[in-house]
Amino acid sequence: MNVITNNQETRCKKCSRSNFKYLKLAIGHCLLLFVWLLYLGNWSIASAVSGNNLVDLANVFDGHKVTFEGEVIGDVMIRRSHAWVNVNDGERAIGIWLTAAQAESIKYSGSYDRTGDRVRVTGTFHRACREHGGDLDIHADKLEIVVPGGQRAHPVDRNKLALSFGLLGLTLGLHLYVVWRKRLKAKKTLSS
Secondary structure, three states: OOOOOHHHHHHHHHHHHHHHHHHHHHHHHHHHHHHHHHHHHHHHOOOOOOHHHHHHOHHHHOOOEEEEEEEEEEEEEEEOOEEEEEEEOOOOEEEEEEEHHHHHOOOOOEOOOEEOOEEEEEEEEEEEEOOOOOEEEEEEEEEEEEEOOEEOOOOOOHHHHHHHHHHHHHHHHHHHHHHHHHHHHHHHHHHO
16 A cells, blocks of 8 residues: 655655755765866967066976977987977077987978977976976977978069179170270370
């Protein structure tokens, strides 16, 4: 015999309502945690920090993981199992300490004739690295080639070329005129 009194029925409804409240609260907390983890995940993959920010806020970034992106410039300097690379983001160049294996993936370094590989470096930023004599640097954990470099063309502007030949002709003409006038004057003085 299943007899439910009015009092018991009211308690069951209250129980189911409070359980539903707790269920909604638990789902809300789970969603909040999920969104927070998404945000945290995106923050840790954060967009690259500029060279100026690294230098100006060096005490804030010191010892933290950073992502820095820019063009490899100068020489790749191999030092036993590691290498030094300078990366310029257009504002500043930062020294990157990475493994020789990571450095081998760099094909072009920027110079007059070449555009260097554009790389994204993720690693630990050091305001005054104890290992490297107090230099500001990044010890790379990950190096990624974003845009490969290549040969840089230096096309000649035809207008500038024509102007330079015109000025050369004018200069030679003036020089010959001055030489001719001097010889003519010298002949007149000898004949007199």
